[in-house]
Amino acid sequence: xxxxxxxxxxxxxxxxxxxxxxxxxxxxxxxxxxxxxxxxxxxxxxxxxxxxxxxxxxxxxxxxxxxxxxxxxxxxxxxxxxxxxxxxxxxxxxxxxxxxxxxxxxxxxxxxxxxxxxxxxxxxxxxxxxxxxxxxxxxxxxxxxxxxxxxxxxxxxxxxxxxxxxxxxxxxxxxxxxxxxxxxxxxxxxxxxxxxxxxxxxxxxxxxxxxxxxxxxxxxxxxxxxxxxxxxxxxxxxxxxxxxxxxxxxxxxxxxxxxxxxxxxxxxxxxxxxxxxxxxxxxxxxxxxxxxxxxxxxxxxxxxxxxxxxxxxxxxxxxxxxxxxxxxxx
Ligand code: ATP
Ligand code: LTN
Numbered sequence: 001x002x003x004x005x006x007x008x009x010x011x012x013x014x015x016x017x018x019x020x021x022x023x024x025x026x027x028x029x030x031x032x033x034x035x036x037x038x039x040x041x042x043x044x045x046x047x048x049x050x051x052x053x054x055x056x057x058x059x060x061x062x063x064x065x066x067x068x069x070x071x072x073x074x075x076x077x078x079x080x081x082x083x084x085x086x087x088x089x090x091x092x093x094x095x096x097x098x099x100x101x102x103x104x105x106x107x108x109x110x111x112x113x114x115x116x117x118x119x120x121x122x123x124x125x126x127x128x129x130x131x132x133x134x135x136x137x138x139x140x141x142x143x144x145x146x147x148x149x150x151x152x153x154x155x156x157x158x159x160x161x162x163x164x165x166x167x168x169x170x171x172x173x174x175x176x177x178x179x180x181x182x183x184x185x186x187x188x189x190x191x192x193x194x195x196x197x198x199x200x201x202x203x204x205x206x207x208x209x210x211x212x213x214x215x216x217x218x219x220x221x222x223x224x225x226x227x228x229x230x231x232x233x234x235x236x237x238x239x240x241x242x243x244x245x246x247x248x249x250x251x252x253x254x255x256x257x258x259x260x261x262x263x264x265x266x267x268x269x270x271x272x273x274x275x276x277x278x279x280x281x282x283x284x285x286x287x288x289x290x291x292x293x294x295x296x297x298x299x300x301x302x303x304x305x306x307x308x309x310x311x312x313x314x315x316x317x318x319x320x321x322x323x324x325x326x327x328x329x330x
Contacts, residue, residue: 006035007140009042012059015208016066019186019196022250029071037077038138044082048123064299069289080306087314091133094325095159099129108151132156137314139173153177167324184250189223192239213280220276231263231271244275251278
C-alpha cells in the first residue's frame with residue numbers, strides 16, 4: 001500500500017532554536033519513515049515582510065543543511081524550495097479568487113503581525129492562500145505545524161471544500177492539521193513567561209542549534225531563575241527553573257520526577273551547567289554534520305531532485321485546476 005502524504009515547511013526566518021529542534025525538526029525524523037513526506041522551504045512566505053536578500057539566500061541554505069544534519073534523508077523525503085516551483089504562486093492566485101476578504105481578515109497571524117505597522121504588505125494579508133496552494137497542490141493529507149498555523153490549515157480545508165463543491169468533484173484532498181500534543185514548550189531564557197523563539201531581539205534569550213559551546217554555556221549561565229534557591233518543578237511559580245528541568249528531561253529522556261530527584265541538594269549553578277552539557281552533547285554531532293553539508297554539493301543535489309519531482313506533480317494538478325475554472329484553452 002502506498003504511504004499517505006504529509007507536507008510541511010519551516011520559514012527561513014532565522015537560525016533554529018533548540019525549541020524548534022524539540023518541537024518541530026525532531027518530529028520530522030519519525031514522519032520520514034511513516035509517510036510520503038514533502039518538506040519545503042517556504043521562502044516566498046518569508047518576503048511578506050522585508051528581508052535582506054543576501055541573508056535570505058543564506059538562511060535558505062542553512063535551513064536545508066540543518067535538515068540534512070539532523071538526519072532528514074533526501075532519498076525518503078522530497079526536499080525543495082517553494083520559489084523554485086512556479087505552480088505554487090499560480091495556484092495561489094486561483095485560490096485567492098476562491099477565498100473571501102472576510103475569512104482572510106479573521107486570520108490571527110495577520111491581525112497580530114499587522115497591528116503595530118502602518119505599512120504591511122498585501123502579501124502578508126493573502127499569505128494563507130499561498131499556504132493553501134502549498135498544501136493542495138500535492139494532495140497532502142497531513143500537515144504538521146505549530147499551533148499558531150492551525151487556523152491557516154483549516155482555511156486550506158475550507159477552500160478545498162468550497163472548490164470541490166463548486167466544481168462538483170473532489171479536485172483537492174482536504175488536509176488535516178497535525179499539532180503536537182502539549183509537549184515540552186521551551187521558554188525564553190531571559191523572560192520565562194514567553195516561549196523561546198527564533199525571531200527574538202535578545203540574543204541571550206534563545207539558544208540556537210548552531211551556537212558554539214561557549215555561547216551555549218554563557219546563555220544558560222545567565223538564564224533567569226528565581227531567588228528561593230530550591231530545585232522543584234512548578235511552571236507557574238518557578239518558570240525559569242522548570243524550564244531548565246524540562247530541557248534536561250527532553251535532552252536526556254529522563255522523566256521530570258527523575259530529573260528533580262537527581263538535582264536534589266544541588267544549586268541552580270549546577271543545574272545550569274548540567275543542562276548546558278546535555279544540550280552541547282546533543283548539538284555537537286549535528287553541528288559537525290551541519291558544517292559538512294554547508295560545504296558539500298549534497299544540498300544542491302537534494303534540492304535539484306526535489307525540484308524536478310515536485311514540479312511534475314504540481315504541474316499535473318495545476319493544469320487540471322486551471323482547466324476546471326475555465327482559464328486558457330481547453
Ligand atoms: P518565529 O520566531 O519566526 O515565530 P518560532 O521559533 O516561534 O519562530 P515557529 O516557526 O513558529 O517557531 O515554529 C516552528 C516549529 O517549532 C513548530 O513546530 C513549533 O511547534 C516548534 N516550536 C517553536 N518554538 C518552540 C518552543 N519554544 N518549544 C517547543 N517547540 C517550539
Ligand atoms: N506558514 C508556516 C510555513 C508554511 C507552511 C506551509 C507550513 C508555509 N506554507 C504549508 C505547512 C504547510 C509558518 O510560518 N510556520
